[in-house]
Amino acid sequence: MARGAYIFNAAGCLGCHTDVKGGGKPLAGGRPLATPFGTFYSPNITPDPEHGIGRWSDADFIRALREGKAPDGSAYFPAFPYASFTHMTEVDMLALKAYLSTREPVNQPNRPHDVGPPFGWRFLIPVWQTLYLDPGPLPPVPDRDGEWHRGRYLVEALGHCAECHTPRNFLGGLDTDRRFAGSPAGPEGKSVPNITPDPQGGIGNWSVGDITTMLEIGMMPDGDFAGGGMNEVVQNTTSKLTPEDRRAIAAYLKALPPVAGKSGGGAEAASR
């Protein structure tokens, strides 16, 4: 159960699946996520048998995270970042499911998304998935060490950092050439910083200690404290990781290919 709880924190489920501002119950869904494609409302993932995932089998749960498909076979909108969660191991997925099953059930129906055509056409999602979903765990890379691989898992599979920190094209797919280089039009209208090691546009001037401090308490190298979006990530996720895991994330980020350009946000301004 401890493993499941840790994965729950590392993946940040609580933040998206709880309508904090609306006073919603934990994991009961209903949190609005405003995107350039419309507003999505997160679903109920409590163990409620009617409106939550209480009746899901292990296979249902794995399929949702791995393939972005509901138990009835319909596809999920990629606002649910299964393009990242697909890289989770099956062991971790099941540990997460076990943990979720111990949470408080809430009998609250899901709110329909407010997304206009064609983005709201669920039957088109399989097309999106063919283009942008690369299912399954990430293969090991021979000349990289254990810390890098752990960092990659935390960033790419669980933390799903690229989903906010990468610009999207008009179809909502990630612009892979600019992975982690930030986005001017992130969720909820906020600009998201470049976290590649580019010295001007990204966090190239940040030390490993600067990055782990940021992840632990939200403080940037100039003493500024992160607001919108990342503050939530620090509170819900990164502050709850082990120091080793935060260092692994820092190691992975420092090893990314630098991508130039200030796509948005204040990370580069906050560098020394």
Place this chain on the structure above:
Amino acid sequence: MFDIRRIVPANRTPAAIGIALGLIVAGSAAAQSPNPVAGDPAAQVKHREESMKKMGGAMKAISQYVKNEGGTIDAVRTSAATIQDVSKIIVPELFPKGTEIGVADSEAKPDIWQQWPRFQEIAGNLQTESAKLTQVAQTDDRAQVAAQFGAVGKTCGSCHDTFRQEKKK
């Protein structure tokens, strides 16, 4: 008995009322914001940003003590005092009306003035937590300082989360 008619001629009553009201308004405005840059929104934004940067520098100095990177407890005490001083002028001096996003390079969301009581509450939290930090800094207890430093940082983040819009660069 004081006779107002000796000061205000009978046919000047409306003017006198206008002057009196004007003085009251100006007086109360001055009393509420003894603002060194009153009346110039761009300068007010700059003054605010400088004040915020002062707090950032102070937090950075304290972090060097907390992380055992050579920061001294004396620097912590000076820094805690700086943060406390700035925290006291956040409301209302640093956030006068007319300095929201769109004015110079302001990152202050209009929500601040739309949710003024909530904003005042969070600013109040910073006063409380920075006062505690000043107290704790009287000791040389790194763990205690670290814990309260974290509490102050959390209030910084909570305000920025709701009320600051990072600029698109």
